[in-house]
Amino acid sequence: MAFLKAFGSYLPERIVTNAEIGARVGCDAEWIRNVSGIDERRFARDDESVTDLALRAAQDCLERAKVNASELGMILVASGSWERQFPGPAASVANRLGLDSTPCLDMPMASAGSLFGISLASRLCASLGPILVIGAEKMSKVVEREPMERGVAILFGDGAGACLVHPSDGFARIVDCGLYSDGAYAEDLKLPFSSPLEMNGRSVILQASRKIPRAIATLLEQHRRRAADVGVFLMHQANQNLIARVAQALEVAEDKFYSNIRKFGNTSSASMLIAAAEWSSTNELAPGEALCFAAFGAGFHWGALLAEGSA
Amino acid sequence: MDKRKQILEIIRAVAGKEPTIAPDESLFDSGVLDSFGLQDLVTGLEKSFGVKIPDSDLTPRKFDSIERIEEYLEEHGK
Numbered sequence: 358m359a360f361l362k363a364f365g366s367y368l369p370e371r372i373v374t375n376a377e378i379g380a381r382v383g384c385d386a387e388w389i390r391n392v393s394g395i396d397e398r399r400f401a402r403d404d405e406s407v408t409d410l411a412l413r414a415a416q417d418c419l420e421r422a423k424v425n426a427s428e429l430g431m432i433l434v435a436s437g438s439w440e441r442q443f444p445g446p447a448a449s450v451a452n453r454l455g456l457d458s459t460p461c462l463d464m465p466m467a468s469a470g471s472l473f474g475i476s477l478a479s480r481l482c483a484s485l486g487p488i489l490v491i492g493a494e495k496m497s498k499v500v501e502r503e504p505m506e507r508g509v510a511i512l513f514g515d516g517a518g519a520c521l522v523h524p525s526d527g528f529a530r531i532v533d534c535g536l537y538s539d540g541a542y543a544e545d546l547k548l549p550f551s552s553p554l555e556m557n558g559r560s561v562i563l564q565a566s567r568k569i570p571r572a573i574a575t576l577l578e579q580h581r582r583r584a585a586d587v588g589v590f591l592m593h594q595a596n597q598n599l600i601a602r603v604a605q606a607l608e609v610a611e612d613k614f615y616s617n618i619r620k621f622g623n624t625s626s627a628s629m630l631i632a633a634a635e636w637s638s639t640n641e642l643a644p645g646e647a648l649c650f651a652a653f654g655a656g657f658h659w660g661a662l663l664a665e666g667s668a
Numbered sequence: 669m670d671k672r673k674q675i676l677e678i679i680r681a682v683a684g685k686e687p688t689i690a691p692d693e694s695l696f697d698s699g700v701l702d703s704f705g706l707q708d709l710v711t712g713l714e715k716s717f718g719v720k721i722p723d724s725d726l727t728p729r730k731f732d733s734i735e736r737i738e739e740y741l742e743e744h745g746k
Contacts, residue, residue, distance in 0.1 A: 392702075541724070559696065559728040562703035563710070567723060598704055 360527025365418025394597020398514025435470025468654025518630020
């Protein structure tokens with residue numbers, strides 16, 4: 358058994374509007390909104406690292422969960438934008454939480470990282486204890502690599518989200534997950550070591566539009582659930598138009614998919630947990646009510662996770 | 669109805685306007701379809717031609733022009 362105990366998030370203070378980013382890449386604010394649903398995003402300060410962002414989200418999550426860092430059995434950090442090849446940020450986050458021997462794992466998975474992290478944590482927490490899953494990204498540094506590409510630059514923002522997966526206590530029980538990977542598309546979305554992010558947007562949209570709803574539908578069918586009965590879908594905030602397509606494919610209202618991409622843009626691995634943290638601050642899951650996570654990202658990696666409100 | 673007419677009808681429905689485009693011209697570069705329109709185009713082709721297009725065939729270049737769509741359908745016996 359595994360439970361969702363709490364979420365947390367951290368967003369840098371600086372707001373970057375469509376007008377500001379549009380001026381840098383030669384497009385207007387309205388066009389950005391139309392193609393992505395994004396109005397603004399946050400950029401971290403130069404002196405804020407991926408580890409700094411991750412730490413703030415971790416602290417917020419632990420505070421909301423009323424759990425001390427010393428109780429953690431493991432920390433998983435997903436990030437596709439950390440500053441060096443190794444070590445990743447996980448052990449540094451643990452160190453700054455005051456831990457000196459808790460096992461940590463870095464997951465360089467970008468957008469699907471948090472989903473895979475929660476899934477992995479749900480399998481491991483029975484033996485390790487509570488596991489803190491974090492997605493943290495400083496995409497502004499990626500976006501700024503020259504030459505800036507319009508289709509990439511307009512999408513991304515910085516931020517971090519966190520989720521505490523607990524073996525015996527939480528507001529929702531993790532029922533099951535379906536995870537998938539297909540390396541045939543590895544070249545369609547990639548971040549080389551020092552050159553700009555490369556994205557075949559058409560391929561990403563085409564595959565994501567099919568694979569996300571299929572992953573959700575398969576998981577729900579396996580557990581005799583209907584998409585219409587799911588209380589909330591918490592999906593990677595990649596693009597509002599994609600979220601709408603997934604809702605349409607599942608024949609559910611778009612507002613069943615919680616969205617905050619308008620304010621924060623696409624924060625890659627962090628986005629799903631940032632959305633979850635915001636959703637959970639003003640919403641509750643009724644006993645037995647379903648919550649469904651879904652994500653898709655570079656790899657391609659994708660999948661869905663089903664949880665239901667605790668009694 | 670001949671195949672090209674059927675394809676043009678699907679493109680018209682997805683684009684929401686009359687596609688004034690040469691058969692070998694890119695549907696995307698010409699602005700007739702965007703990334704999301706491509707998914708609708710593929711769904712329309714599956715429905716109209718009774719063909720199941722697997723994910724592995726779902727690459728933009730295979731559906732980039734009317735001629736390429738015709739070639740794809742011919743390869744799949746349609």
